[in-house]
Structures are given as structure tokens and as C-alpha cells.
Amino acid sequence: MQHTIALVDDDRNILTSVSMALETEGYKVRTYTDGSEALRGLAAQPVDLAVLDIKMPRMDGMELLRRLREGSNLPVIFLTSKDDEVDELLGLRMGADDYIKKPFSQRLLIERIRALLRRERSSRDETGDGPREQPLLRGGLMMDPGRHLVTWRDEPVNLTVTEFLILKALAQRPGHVKNRDQLMDAAYGEHIYVDDRTIDSHIKRLRKKFKQADEDFAQIETLYGVGYRYKDG
Numbered sequence: 001m002q003h004t005i006a007l008v009d010d011d012r013n014i015l016t017s018v019s020m021a022l023e024t025e026g027y028k029v030r031t032y033t034d035g036s037e038a039l040r041g042l043a044a045q046p047v048d049l050a051v052l053d054i055k056m057p058r059m060d061g062m063e064l065l066r067r068l069r070e071g072s073n074l075p076v077i078f079l080t081s082k083d084d085e086v087d088e089l090l091g092l093r094m095g096a097d098d099y100i101k102k103p104f105s106q107r108l109l110i111e112r113i114r115a116l117l118r119r120e121r122s123s124r125d126e127t128g129d130g131p132r133e134q135p136l137l138r139g140g141l142m143m144d145p146g147r148h149l150v151t152w153r154d155e156p157v158n159l160t161v162t163e164f165l166i167l168k169a170l171a172q173r174p175g176h177v178k179n180r181d182q183l184m185d186a187a188y189g190e191h192i193y194v195d196d197r198t199i200d201s202h203i204k205r206l207r208k209k210f211k212q213a214d215e216d217f218a219q220i221e222t223l224y225g226v227g228y229r230y231k232d233g
Helices: 012-024 035-044 061-069 086-094 106-125 161-171 180-188 196-213
Strands: 004-008 028-032 049-053 076-080 098-101 136-138 141-144 149-152 220-223 227-230
Touching (some): 035 049, 049 106, 106 180, 180 196, 180 227
Parallel strands (some): 004 028
Antiparallel strands (some): 136 141, 141 149
């Protein structure tokens, strides 16, 4: 299956060079120079993954992501040239799956894209040929990997692929502590590195989404200096 990637950046040099690299890897590529153009294009022709620059004219990457997240769990990678971590963290909390700082290695970007698409496929399809993974039940939590469906006390909770995989890693063994490296491996694969604050941001977004369904939700516990665990019950 040939995947289609959307590149959204006002730097035409980046659009050209990254498009060529992705097409060499067998991907279809659609390019957009600003968020408004991208929003219209993605509504008309959906893609499998989007790479968004944060700083763009007319509609920046943050606003584009907010609009996309109103009706889609499309995997999103942010490109950021700022040294300030605020945009990166805000982007992750809003629903981006990953970010890469400019200037960046095209090979690194391609590996991140592959990892996200692989997780998206496995999360939605499971093995494809073998029996589907059974839903995971933990008290009020229900996770159905085959349908990428999550509910808390029968209320739906809309998660990105990254959030889903982190929660699944925690909920599979209630009471068992997972450190950040283990959660990175569960969500990104063993050969993809992300820093600690990326995992922390995903955890914060998970809690926020569950608290929207139930303000008393407190199942994801932090053990400072150690990691996170899921409290059953």
C-alpha cells in the first residue's frame, strides 16, 4: 500500500527537498505552503500522515492542528525551528504525535514517518491475517486495539495512536511501573529516540482527555524519578 504524506511549510526549499526524499522512498506527497491552503486540501483529499511547520503565514501549524483535531486522528509531526520549548510542548498537548527541530536530518524524518505509519497500521489492523487482539478491560477502561476504540465508563475517549499505545502499555499491567524508556519503546519502537518531555507531554494529554470524560479520573499515576503506572479499579 502506497501511503500519501502531506508536507505543509512556507519554505519551498524544504518542500522540494523533502518531497524528493519521500518520493524516493515510495511515498506519494502533497505539498502546501500555508495552513489555510492545507486545511482545504486535506478536507478534499485526505492523507495518511501530515508534517507541519509551526510558523507559517495566514494559518500557522498550531491552528491547523487544532482544526484537524476537531474531526481527525491523522498522525502529525511538527517541524519547529524555535529554541523555545513552549511551542513543542504546546503542540504535543494539542495532539501532535511527534516533533523534529530544524535543521533536521531527512533520514530521521523518514524514520519517524515510518514509525508513525507502522503504529497506525498495527493499531487499526492488528496483524491482519491472524486473530484480532481482544479488547482490554481494566475497571472502567475499555480499549479495543482492532477498532482503535477507547471508552472510560462507557464514555468515548478520542486518542491519537501515540496516546493509545502509551495507555495500552500501562494498562496491560496495572500497578507495574513503566519508566520513560519503556514507554518510548512501546509508542515509538526500540530504534526511535524521543526525549523525556515528549513522553511527559503525552501523559498530560492522556490525563486531560480522560478528565474531560470523568473529572475524578486518577488512574495514571506518576512516580517521580521512576516513571508511570496504571492504577486498576
